[in-house]
Amino acid sequence: MKNFNTLKLLDLFKVFFEKAGIDYRMMRRILQVKLTMDGRRTSTVMSQNMGSNKKSDQNQFLKSLWFYAFIGLTLVPILFVGDNYMFQVSVITGVFMFLIMTTMISDFSSVLLDVRDQTILGTRPVNSKTISASKAMHVTIYLFFITVAIISTSLIIGTIRHGILFGVLMVLTILFSDLFILAITAMLYYVILKFFGGERLRDMINYVQIGLSITIVLGYQVVARAFEFVELEAQFTPEWWTLLLPPVWFSAPFAVVLNGETGTYYFILSALAVIVPVLSFVAYAKILPRYEENLVKLMDQTTKRSKQKRFDLFKRIASLATRSKEEHAFYRFAEKMLKNERELKLKIYPSLGFAMIFPFVFLYNNYSAAGSFDVLGEGRSYLSIYAALMMIPGVVIMLQYSSKNKGAWIYHVTPVTDLTNSIKGTLKALLIRLFLPLFSVLSIIYTVIFGIRIVPDLLIVFLVTFIYSVLCFKLIKGTLPFSEPFESSTQSDGWKTLPFVLLIPIFGLIHLGATFIPFGVWIYLLLAIVMTPLIWKLGLKRSPSV
Amino acid sequence: MEKQSDKVLSIKGLTKRYGDKLVLDEIDLDVYKGQIIGYIGPNGAGKSTTVKIMLGLEGSYEGDVEIFGESIKENNVDYKYRIGYVPEMADIYDNLSAREYLSFTGELYGLEPEKAETKARELMKIFDLEEVYDSRISSYSKGMKQKVLLISSLLHDPDLLFLDEPINGLDANSVMIFKEILAKLSEQGKTIFYSSHIMEVVEKISSRILLLNEGKIVADGSFEELRQKNKEGSLEEIFNQLTGFKEYKDLSEEFVQIVQRDKT
Structure with a gap:
């Protein structure tokens, strides 16, 4: 089994994990196994075009990163549309969050929902904290790569154009939105598992995967035409319903710090940008133990008997x-x-x-x-x-x-x-x-x-x-x-x-x-x-x- | 009869509910060193739930479960160094090769990677699987997978084994080896918890049989004892009697009738 570079990087943080009561050596070993296995499966984005060169252990995921990087590239022009940060950042974080969310659901549900972990790891002398941590780290590693692939170009060019402060804010924003998405995806699964059971969840994941495939091809179409809209007015008017849009929350701090906007509206948004991700993450950490329990439902194959209609x-x-x-x-x-x-x-x-x-x-x-x-x-x-x-x-x-x-x-x-x-x-x-x-x-x-x-x-x-x-x-x-x-x-x-x-x-x-x-x-x-x-x-x- | 110090497993008043459904109803059980327990019962009787609780996969229950003299609620990791488990559903990371999988699980038990690997290879050889040691488990047949699971459960020389339909898919020769292994292990004082639906095998290998029905233990004793008590010839018949199943003749007749209906 390969000694992954990612894991060598992770070794730098060994002390933090050990402080938290996690058996680092064990977690590293579990991650190594998981990453090896991932190298042997294909991601949704690539499965459309990729043949079966399954022989090689090369991680398909790393190849799909180029694809994300390309999408990230298309975000760059948005940085040059006027000086209104509300508009720019909303669009960028909006696209970013959409991509991360759909990828999480389509490609990493297998990580979040792997029931084999229960029987294989749960019955071995590994404490549950270590198991949860390795699961979380597994997702985090990928989240990190995808995030970097999508956003780094925009981040660099944005920093050059708008200054260091923009860059710092951007990094924080991305961090918080990742946190937010990780937490709500897991909670979404939790809720569905609790009320509907495994089959429904699998169906839902399937539809998201289908949706992602369509969106990506459509995305090419839209991006090709997007330059026609470059002239469009990049104005932003505060409305009550924009309070419901997470990308808008995240753009508010930019407007406050860089555009010098003041007023309750912007402060509420900025507060939401910080509080909601933190709260959702705390909630996620709270339900995590019960989440694992509900996962068992996935193994439960029973479905309700469908009613036989008289006229079909x-x-x-x-x-x-x-x-x-x-x-x-x-x-x-x-x-x-x-x-x-x-x-x-x-x-x-x-x-x-x-x-x-x-x-x-x-x-x-x-x-x-x-x-x-x-x-x-x-x-x-x-x-x-x-x-x-x-x-x-x-x-x-x-x-x-x-x-x-x-x-x-x-x-x-x-x-x-x-x-x-x-x-x-x-x-x-x-x-x-x-x-x-x-x-x-x-x-x-x-x-x-x-x-x-x-x-x-x-x-x-x-x-x-x-x-x-x-x-x-x-x-x-x-x-x-x-x-x-x-x-x-x-x-x-x-x-x-x-x-x-x-x-x-x-x-x-x-x-x-x-x-x-x-x-x-x-x-x-x-x-x-x-x-x-x-x-x-x-x-x-x-x-x-x- | 047995000494207190030989007690490996002790369950007191174990009760488990799923919603309103009572799955385990006040189970009491002591298991001693060297016993091979045949754990049987109809589908849905609560067998796997009991095993899951003992393995720490199921956290919410009432009652006490002590393994090696310690409550598994208080110390839920250390006892696992001394147990082995073969799951019924062949849950396995089948994208890995047997080498990778076995050395991984070995390390989870704290074995040295190299030692685990050589040990696993030698064990694979005995089951005639040396050539496929480096192939992915997903390409294995059912019986081969089962052998890997068996090796994985025994690699760290556990004192207590939980086996759930362990001979599923094994050929007669491998079953023979396997039965001998169990007998040897029990001679050395290892304890084995064996659940299965194949009554003939349970009858032969178990030193003690536990029959679970509707969340209660309805029979407990050696095969001889059960036979005397219930005046039936085979474990299958005892099973039918104690679980109150008598309609098999009517049901089978009805089945055949339906099959032969509408024949043109």
């Missing part, structure tokens, strides 16, 4: 959409997998978010060109809805994976004669349960913008989606759904989808062509209605042998 809409849809018993079974199975498997959701749901957003990115560009909504509404920009199809290759390729892929033996021992049904059922479940709702929402918005006239076009797009997804299924060449471990997904998966993504503009162009021919759209629609079932029948055929 999704059941009806499943029967309507499928043709044979086998296909029905696979449809229902895929439906449940897509709904319940957290790791699969983490890979798939962000793409859904992008599918929702990308059409509008294109639409926005066209809107800028058209100048007004009326002009836009008369044009053919509705074809930008094809951008929603961009998610399909990536999602289809993910359908072959599952974190519980070992369950795939079921395909081989059951007398399923025709595995075509497994593919049809899975694909239908994907299109109907995930794509259709999203497409419906898009369609409604588009119909509002472009009018009833585009309804046949939307129908075409929907049918084309079915054709397109059959083509995409060629990507996974006969691998059965949910039968491969995520670890076997590789970087090349992303490249493989590229040619399929490039098919989308072609579909769009064909459609565009049809709109110039009289009745072209109707003819195209008719053609699509005839072709879709045919392509499904022929395109998905595969030999019964596995």
Whole structure:
């Protein structure tokens, strides 16, 4: 096991730990083990792009720091927007706190919620203080790295521009906001565990992870456009509701010290900036022992029995959409997998978010060109809805994976004669349960913008989606759904989808062509209605042998 | 019968509640040196709760628990140097290799890192696991993981062992070695607390059997004693009798009937 530099650094503080009654040698050893294990797992930020070079013990986390540093870089321009510290610092701490909070939840919940610690460390002669301390230090080490990565550029440039005092205040602010976030995250978990139990908490963490993935990609979009807003007025007007925003609290001391602002409002804010983090941390320290006790709930797998509804809409849809018993079974199975498997959701749901957003990115560009909504509404920009199809290759390729892929033996021992049904059922479940709702929402918005006239076009797009997804299924060449471990997904998966993504503009162009021919759209629609079932029948055929 | 000084474990009036539910109801128990206790009972009888309390994983309970003559509430660390534990759920840091994991747990017990490592390697060799000593535990089979857990619980030569379904996944040959190890350890005066649902094994290895039902000890004695008292042939039958379970014939019949229904 490596002797981590981080730990050598920590050795400098040995005396403090020993003073606090912590067995330092033991804590160091536990941390060493934990850090080694972390080197063998991937973080959410990187798991989107990273292949499985799992062999090396290099900490993925350290690589993801570059990413945080990059985000930190984008904060720098804010320092040059006027001289109003309330604005500058609020924005910077706001972004900072958001990033830290989401990373804490998505990547370090495994640290905060590791129940194995209970049986492995709790039963050994290590006092509970040492165990808690090593847990806290473990999180602190990472928090420290991420903090430094995000903020150091802004801190240095801010100090140069606004002076030493700014730098000192900034360091304190960041320290307090870290403290605050650490405490409230832990307390959030505590509350959820206390009232809802482990499954709900795991779901919540999963959704935060999904949200983080979406935000990061969106972040690129926003940052790219952010420079357009640089001219915007950086004014700050005190309102009562700003008292509720932690980033505003943290910016108040800057305004008091550097802008020379006075008045009760600023003093209240500054007081909040100090008192709330301290109080929340004290509360956190108080509940920590009980927190560990509630953690046991995570091991408790029991969930409430769900009520069986008499009329289940999704059941009806499943029967309507499928043709044979086998296909029905696979449809229902895929439906449940897509709904319940957290790791699969983490890979798939962000793409859904992008599918929702990308059409509008294109639409926005066209809107800028058209100048007004009326002009836009008369044009053919509705074809930008094809951008929603961009998610399909990536999602289809993910359908072959599952974190519980070992369950795939079921395909081989059951007398399923025709595995075509497994593919049809899975694909239908994907299109109907995930794509259709999203497409419906898009369609409604588009119909509002472009009018009833585009309804046949939307129908075409929907049918084309079915054709397109059959083509995409060629990507996974006969691998059965949910039968491969995520670890076997590789970087090349992303490249493989590229040619399929490039098919989308072609579909769009064909459609565009049809709109110039009289009745072209109707003819195209008719053609699509005839072709879709045919392509499904022929395109998905595969030999019964596995 | 036994001497007071040989008392390893003493529980008095142990009561535990989860909310309104009474899990352990005034349990009294003394365990002496060299005993192999077969700790059995139906699911939810409170077996694992008792073990968790003794291991210090569960802090809130009523009553006294003394291990090696000291209350575990007052001194909750030192007694742990002398106990070993094999958890039922194979909780293990499986991103580590066996070498890393075993030397780590050894050090937690205060062993020298190098000594722990060589000792662990030799023990792994006996279980025929030397080649995988440096592979990650996540790649192990169930039985291999179980062997690592066993080694980890014994590495520091504890005086009191808590084993929860310890032979889960082991093959017959390994079980044989393992049973012999337990017998040897008990001869040397080590005490073993063995919980399991496999009655045949408990029947064979235990010198004393404790049957827990609904939070109470309903039977306590050697297998012979239990057999005489309850006039039943096997531990399984005694178990059924004492836990008041008689419907197994009806239930099994119903099960088969449902399976064979709707057959076309």
